[in-house]
Amino acid sequence: MKLNQSISDQNYKIAMGRLLVMYTQVDYLIMRAVAERITDAPDDEARLFMAKQVGDESNHVRIQQAWIKKFGTDTTPVFSQLQQEMFLVHFRSLNWLDFLTDMYVCIEALGGEAVEQVVPMADPGTRESLKVPLQDEIDHVAFGLGRLQEELAKLPPAESYAYLKTIESRLDFLDDTLHGMGIDVPGMFRAVGADYQKVVSTVMLRRQQILESLAQPLAA
Numbered sequence: 001m002k003l004n005q006s007i008s009d010q011n012y013k014i015a016m017g018r019l020l021v022m023y024t025q026v027d028y029l030i031m032r033a034v035a036e037r038i039t040d041a042p043d044d045e046a047r048l049f050m051a052k053q054v055g056d057e058s059n060h061v062r063i064q065q066a067w068i069k070k071f072g073t074d075t076t077p078v079f080s081q082l083q084q085e086m087f088l089v090h091f092r093s094l095n096w097l098d099f100l101t102d103m104y105v106c107i108e109a110l111g112g113e114a115v116e117q118v119v120p121m122a123d124p125g126t127r128e129s130l131k132v133p134l135q136d137e138i139d140h141v142a143f144g145l146g147r148l149q150e151e152l153a154k155l156p157p158a159e160s161y162a163y164l165k166t167i168e169s170r171l172d173f174l175d176d177t178l179h180g181m182g183i184d185v186p187g188m189f190r191a192v193g194a195d196y197q198k199v200v201s202t203v204m205l206r207r208q209q210i211l212e213s214l215a216q217p218l219a220a
């Protein structure tokens with residue numbers, strides 16, 4: 001693991017550039033998927049929060065775009081037009097419960113955890129650019145997990161337990177999808193100096209913690 005890398009290292013610069021472009025694309029897609037969902041969110045509280053989140057993600061995209069320009073990296077998209085469309089189609093197809101799981105557990109909480117792992121390796125400018133986005137993500141994750149908890153509490157206990165079991169497979173499915181897109185995530189992480197195995201185990205640990213936190217109130 002290499003800490004605090006410098007943008008004068010070309011290999012680092014190319015790899016971090018790709019991660020920054022990918023991260024910005026994901027924020028942009030989150031913004032669009034959440035914006036679409038506002039219309040049929042279950043209540044005003046959710047709509048108000050999601051509208052705020054859409055503003056946050058828009059701000060993240062702006063911050064990242066400005067930093068990418070200064071960083072001076074290749075801005076070619078990591079996700080093709082078709083892959084971006086597939087992302088939106090996927091989120092459109094989900095009911096509220098699955099939307100909460102895929103958006104807030106998979107993308108926001110676990111994706112965010114993976115990004116956090118890169119921060120110590122990053123050059124100072126990149127670290128600075130991630131400050132506001134990662135701070136806001138905490139808020140987004142709290143909303144999603146809280147809502148997920150509420151939805152699970154509404155179900156008969158046997159059904160909520162069964163749903164918790166499916167969360168694991170939903171996470172695996174999304175993970176496989178990313179690999180299936182031919183995006184070499186391990187390679188990208190390694191190239192910026194991260195220990196990929198460590199990133200994976202940290203993300204898995206977080207997943208375990210989330211599943212336990214969701215199961216706890218059900219047992220009470």
Ligand SMILES: [Fe+2]
Pocket residue numbers: 027056057060133137
């Ligand atoms: Fe974001």
Ligand SMILES: [Fe+2]
Pocket residue numbers: 030057108136137140
């Ligand atoms: Fe977010």
